[in-house]
Amino acid sequence: MSEISRGLENVFIKATSLTYIDGEKGILRYGGYNIEDLVRNCSFEEVIHLMLYGDLPNSEQLKKVKERINESYNVPPPVIRIMEELPHDADAIAMMETAFSALASYYNYPWKKGENKERALEIIAKASTIVANVYRLKEGQKPEIPEPSESYAKSFLRATFSREPSEEEVDAMNAALILYTDHEVPASTTAALVTSSTLSDMYSCIVSALAALKGPLHGGAAEAAFSQFLEIKDPSNVEEWFNENVIKEKKRLMGFGHRVYKTYDPRAKLFKRYAEELARTPESKKILDIAERLEDIGIKNFGEKKIYPNTDFYSGIVFYSIGFPVYMFTSLFALSRVLGWLAHIIEYVEDQHRLIRPRALYVGPIKRDFIPLSSRN
Ligand SMILES: CC(=O)SCCNC(=O)CCNC(=O)[C@H](O)C(C)(C)COP(=O)(O)OP(=O)(O)OC[C@H]1O[C@@H](n2cnc3c(N)ncnc32)[C@H](O)[C@@H]1OP(=O)(O)O
Ligand SMILES: O=C([O-])CC(=O)C(=O)O
Structure with missing residues (x-):
């Protein structure tokens, strides 16, 4: 008899050279590089090259990645118009799903080795445009297309907020993108892999992934x-809130x-460090204090x-300190994770492709005699 692995725990669905996790020791590496080293020393664009091409880039390779991204920020105007039609209080990820579905109507490229990674760079650029405009449209501002600058993080923040971000904000955004x-x-x-395994297009794979990302368990x-931190309101309420709710x-x-x-989680340590550096206003300091006390009680x-x-746990405080409202946090996660989704589906489709089609173990009645409607109780 077959065994069910509930939640697919410890089921291996592909081989990968992208990301290594040691869950017991709390180690995370991309392509063999420790996450701490990448966050401390790299731009997101270098990590894009690492994830798509397998190595950190030299200057020439980095220049090419940046050029490709810089020339791909534009999206067909109807995509933005469709987003504008959505209600201001629409869920940010639902807006992204809509935008990526609309993009799939324009870019229904077949999978082609040699072209897939170029397509991925275009999608990473367009993701910045979509996420910036999710914020802008929800805030009742006019749409904006990111402009090339020194970095992907800076172009994104400039387009989102129509202001010059500080060096510290760009650095924190770059770190969040890498983390x-x-x-x-x-x-x-x-979810993206299942969709890619049917050889559906890349934009549709992103729609599948976004839908799965949205849930509070992910x-x-x-x-x-x-x-939770907002609900707790004051550091002195942490213990009572924890006892009552948890x-x-x-x-x-x-x-x-x-x-x-x-x-x-090694990423939580790094996000915590950024949160401690960035939380300067009395309000964000209070939220950080609540989070730290809740962490202690939780552990x-x-x-x-x-x-x-x-x-x-701590990423929200970083995003909040940069100036993002809470409703943007999952979309900011998605902005970064588009790279991981693309790298994985390309690795799968190019090197290991097979339709993903698991089984369900049937546990219903084996055979029943048909009863006509008029004879059913
Ligand atoms: C980027 C990310 O996606 S990271 C994950 C983000 N999600 C969250 O933070 C939501 C809160 N966390 C959770 O719900 C879980 O830890 C998950 C979903 C992330 C992983 O859980 P799983 O590996 O599926 O564990 P599962 O749901 O089977 O829980 C196992 C046990 O731990 C408990 N548990 C797990 N997480 C928590 C939690 N955050 N708070 C309280 N209890 C918890 C469960 O109640 C369960 O207890 P039991 O065995 O006494 O019934
Ligand atoms: O690995 C997981 O299950 C969830 C997670 O931390 C992530 O997607 O970053």
């Missing part, structure tokens, strides 16, 4: 974690726990079960 780039095969990447957790009502502590990490209660902060 969220890839995480092997979480739910969203698996990418939606950063918004959920931050909402202990008594058995609600999950959002931004805690992970299928693979059985220790502190005291759940550490024994190997449940620790994950990447979504």
